[in-house]
Amino acid sequence: MRIISGTYKNRKLFSPADNKVRPTSDRAKETLFNILNNHLDFEGIRCMDLFCGTGNLGIECISRGAEKCYFADMDVSLVKKNIEKLGAEDKCIAIRTDSVSFLRNYSDEPVDLIFCDPPYNYIHYEELIDCLKNLETFTVLEHSEILYLMMFIKILYF
Incomplete structure (x- = not known):
């Protein structure tokens, strides 16, 4: 697992030793950021990485x-290790909490981009989406294949 582009390009990140965290593959991340590059200029934005795992x-x-990234997870040991490895402590805030609570209690400056990558067995999508839908920010939400489009329609329009 490595950084694809920018200041830390090609730097390797610490990976989990077990299967509790499933980091986004380099290939998937590169594809995602190629798409995001068409919609965002990353320079100076503030973002969140929810269910961050490795960060x-x-x-x-x-x-x-x-400019800044907030990382939220129930275990932030791996993301903190990666932040320290890169010397990026001044731009990164890692908070040990569940992501829904973090969103409900967040009152800092607005963010421009949210990554939300819950675990495969996550079941609280309705709560999560309820927190996300009023933020008016660009959000990337990964979900399991069992989450159906009809659930999104119900949450967003009813």
């Missing part, structure tokens, strides 16, 4: 010029 996505934003 792979948020750190990629920092490498590309983001």
Whole structure:
């Protein structure tokens, strides 16, 4: 697992030793950021990496010029290790909390981009989307294949 572009390009990140965290692959991350490059200028943005695990996505934003990234996870030991490895402590805030609570209690400056990559067995999508839908920010939400489009329609329009 490595940083694709920017200040920390080609730097390797610490990966989990077990299967509790499933980092986004380099290939998937590169594809995602190619798409995002058509919609965002990363220079100076503020972002969130929810269910961050290794911090792979948020750190990629920092490498590309983001001003600040908030990382939220129930275990932030790996993301903190990666932030320290790169010397990016001044731009990164890692908070040990569940992501829904973090969103509900967040009152800092607005953010421009949110990555939300819950675990495969995550079941609280309705709560999560309810927190996200009023933020008016560009959000990338990964979901399992069991999450159906009809659920999104119900949450967003009813």
